Structure formats: structure tokens, C-alpha cells
Amino acid sequence: DQQVKQNSPSLSVQEGRISILNCDYTNSMFDYFLWYKKYPAEGPTFLISISSIKDKNEDGRFTVFLNKSAKHLSLHIVPSQPGDSAVYFCAARNPGGYQKVTFGTGTKLQVIP
Amino acid sequence: DAGVIQSPRHEVTEMGQEVTLRCKPISGHNSLFWYRQTMMRGLELLIYFNNNVPIDDSGMPEDRFSAKMPNASFSTLKIQPSEPRDSAVYFCASTYLRQGRSPLHFGNGTRLTVT
Numbered sequence: 408d409q410q411v412k413q414n415s416p417s418l419s420v421q422e423g424r425i426s427i428l429n430c431d432y433t434n435s436m437f438d439y440f441l442w443y444k445k446y447p448a449e450g451p452t453f454l455i456s457i458s459s460i461k462d463k464n465e466d467g468r469f470t471v472f473l474n475k476s477a478k479h480l481s482l483h484i485v486p487s488q489p490g491d492s493a494v495y496f497c498a499a500r501n502p503g504g505y506q507k508v509t510f511g512t513g514t515k516l517q518v519i520p
Numbered sequence: 521d522a523g524v525i526q527s528p529r530h531e532v533t534e535m536g537q538e539v540t541l542r543c544k545p546i547s548g549h550n551s552l553f554w555y556r557q558t559m560m561r562g563l564e565l566l567i568y569f570n571n572n573v574p575i576d577d578s579g580m581p582e583d584r585f586s587a588k589m590p591n592a593s594f595s596t597l598k599i600q601p602s603e604p605r606d607s608a609v610y611f612c613a614s615t616y617l618r619q620g621r622s623p624l625h626f627g628n629g630t631r632l633t634v635t
Contacts, residue, residue, distance in 0.1 A: 409562075411562075413562075443626075448629075449629075450611055450628050451611070451624075453623035456623070508624065509565070512559075512560070512561065513562055
């Protein structure tokens, strides 16, 4: 039972354009959402997060939007750069104590120069 | 800060053999996680330790899997006996658990191939 779903396994975008990565979740109890970025042969690294009480969080070229009613979040990268080419994992945290974080299956982003 | 260190980076073994994966968390972190990455299921949480104590092992797939954390600077994940379906990339991650935002810091993973 995938509680966090990334339905697009891959995405190609031209350099300079906007990249939009989507994520859906089923558990309304999730209270915190994160995006991780993963390069080949490396572990995932934290990118940006958003609390369930907010609908937007911005950090430089990266913005995460949360639509709680739709149980949907998205990561926008503007402008996209070739170095952004990686696998992006959406993750959600269960409330109530330790950091049980559920990850999606990932979306592979390719930014074409 | 050396980051989370995992060894070996690659492991190839035959079905039925015992496999031990090792992890050194970041110094000062009090929480350690073992994840498994597969194409179909993404990153699955196997087990979580807090202050060296296993808190949640509900993600451990079978009794063939076991994990230990004898001290704050070392953890192992053991598979005995290994099977081809165990082939995956295994990640260890650590963090300092506190109220609020504590992103996980991942190691570079161990790619396990069971033939």
C-alpha cells in the first residue's frame, strides 16, 4: 500500500524552463512533507520541506506547494539547470513521535542543456 | 563532518549466504534508520533505532533480516540466508531527533546482489 505516490517515473525539461514534480498521498495524518534529491551512486539529500499548516515554502529556485484538500504536493524548480538532473523523492512524516518518514518511488528529472 | 558511512559499497553473494551491511552514523545523532530502495517500492523503511534501541522494526520483511546497534556509532543489518529477491540498494540514515524539523542524512548505500 503506497501511501506516498509519485506517478511520473521520469520527466525531461529544457534548461531554463520550469520543472514541476508531483506527489500524491493518501494518509491525511501526515504532518510534514519533504523532498529529497538523489544523484547516482549517492544517498538522497534533503532539499526542501513544508509543514501541513502551510501551503507554500520557497528556497531559492525551489518551491514546494501543498494542497491538503487534494492530498497533493508539488515541487517547482525555476529555472531548471543541468545540475538539477537527479531522482527526486517525495516523503511524508507520520505525526506522534519519531521520524517515521514514508517515501515515494521517485521521479527521475533530466534537464536538457 | 564525514557524513553517514556505509560499507561495503557493493556486495555480491550467492543465495543462502549470510550478508552483513554496516553503518556508522554521524557523530551526535541519536536516531538511525535502515532503508531499502527498489524500483517498485521506492525507499522502504526497514527499522528505526533511537538511542541505540530498536523502536520500530515493522518494515523488516522476514525473520531472515535482523539489525543491531551495539553503540551510538555503529549498526549492522544482517540477512541470513540471503535470497535473490533481497537484491536492492540498502541505505542507512541518521538524524538528531527533536521536536520539529530533523531531515535524515543518508549514507551512499550498499548495492546488494544475490545470485
